[in-house]
Amino acid sequence: MDLNKSETDVENTWCPGCGNFAILQAVKKSIPKLEEKGIKRSDIVMTAGIGCHAKIFDYLNLSGVYSLHGRDIATIQGIKIANPDLKVITFSGDGNGMGEGFAHTMFAAKRNMDMTMVLHHNDVYALTTGQFTPLTEKGWKGPSTPKGSFEDPFNALLMILIAGGTFIARCYSGELNHLTETIIKAIEHKGFSFIEVIQPAVSYHAWTEYKDKMEFLENEPSNFEEALLAIRKNHKFTLGTFYNSKKPVYHEQLYGEHNPITKKVTQEKRIQKLEKILNNL
Ligand SMILES: Cc1ncc(C[n+]2csc(CCOP(=O)(O)OP(=O)(O)O)c2C)c(N)n1
Numbered sequence: 001m002d003l004n005k006s007e008t009d010v011e012n013t014w015c016p017g018c019g020n021f022a023i024l025q026a027v028k029k030s031i032p033k034l035e036e037k038g039i040k041r042s043d044i045v046m047t048a049g050i051g052c053h054a055k056i057f058d059y060l061n062l063s064g065v066y067s068l069h070g071r072d073i074a075t076i077q078g079i080k081i082a083n084p085d086l087k088v089i090t091f092s093g094d095g096n097g098m099g100e101g102f103a104h105t106m107f108a109a110k111r112n113m114d115m116t117m118v119l120h121h122n123d124v125y126a127l128t129t130g131q132f133t134p135l136t137e138k139g140w141k142g143p144s145t146p147k148g149s150f151e152d153p154f155n156a157l158l159m160i161l162i163a164g165g166t167f168i169a170r171c172y173s174g175e176l177n178h179l180t181e182t183i184i185k186a187i188e189h190k191g192f193s194f195i196e197v198i199q200p201a202v203s204y205h206a207w208t209e210y211k212d213k214m215e216f217l218e219n220e221p222s223n224f225e226e227a228l229l230a231i232r233k234n235h236k237f238t239l240g241t242f243y244n245s246k247k248p249v250y251h252e253q254l255y256g257e258h259n260p261i262t263k264k265v266t267q268e269k270r271i272q273k274l275e276k277i278l279n280n281l
């Protein structure tokens with residue numbers, strides 16, 4: 001396999017017309033642009049959960065771990081803490097990241113972990129044949145909700161903002177350039193960056209359900225209060241960057257400039273350090 005290429009030889013099994021293709025395409029387009037900015041392809045590491053979204057792991061020629069349902073968020077944080085020099089990104093489904101992995105998502109945002117989370121929001125547990133997710137619209141009829149879902153959905157952007165995320169955006173598979181630019185910004189951002197991508201799953205939803213409803217934010221909010229207001233007053237089809245701010249990141253608070261991989265200390269030195277700590281107790 002050519003390591004300079006973004007694609008792999010794995011057969012793509014997404015349904016024709018699936019919104020996941022655009023996410024894959026946007027990531028592939030973002031990699032050379034990130035390289036131009038000095039971010040090496042070999043320093044970008046990914047994880048994925050389990051679901052249709054997660055198959056992106058097979059189609060992208062990047063290092064990483066194909067994780068468990070909802071645990072991709074924990075796995076990517078482990079990778080970042082092990083080697084903070086890496087740019088880390090996780091691909092998560094709306095069921096994966098806002099259901100099974102919900103606590104991991106909230107805590108990653110809370111501690112402003114320096115990572116990017118791409119949430120493939122298709123309103124269904126697609127791979128397992130269309131059950132409703134925590135983001136599914138009220139009233140939607142599917143195999144697990146034959147009379148229509150009677151729960152109010154989470155607003156993912158609002159929850160990430162309140163939990164502590166520092167870059168929060170919404171994109172759409174039908175707006176490839178905006179998606180690519182936002183992925184680049186999110187990966188460059190220092191801190192927890194979250195992109196909710198409205199990704200039609202054509203087996204359950206038609207593109208026409210989304211297409212005409214999309215609109216872009218008129219003005220990007222410049223602080224937390226404005227972001228809160230913008231997320232609440234706009235609807236789920238409003239695209240753009242809702243929040244972009246600076247806050248200390250987890251790994252720097254944990255060990256400053258240290259990197260356990262590139263600045264590895266010998267066992268002897270570690271024992272000396274431990275003895276010093278114990279002697280001072
Ligand atoms: C711990 C665990 N629970 C449940 C499953 C079954 N499971 C696999 S994929 C999936 C749904 C995925 O939905 P989503 O995260 O929205 O991804 P999509 O398929 O829509 O991309 C479920 C419930 C699993 N693999 N592991």
Ligand code: SF4
Nearest residue numbers: 014015018052201202
């Ligand atoms: S079921 Fe939906 S999300 Fe899965 S590949 Fe098909 S269109 Fe895409």
Ligand SMILES: [Mg+2]
Nearest residue numbers: 093094124126
């Ligand atoms: Mg889904």
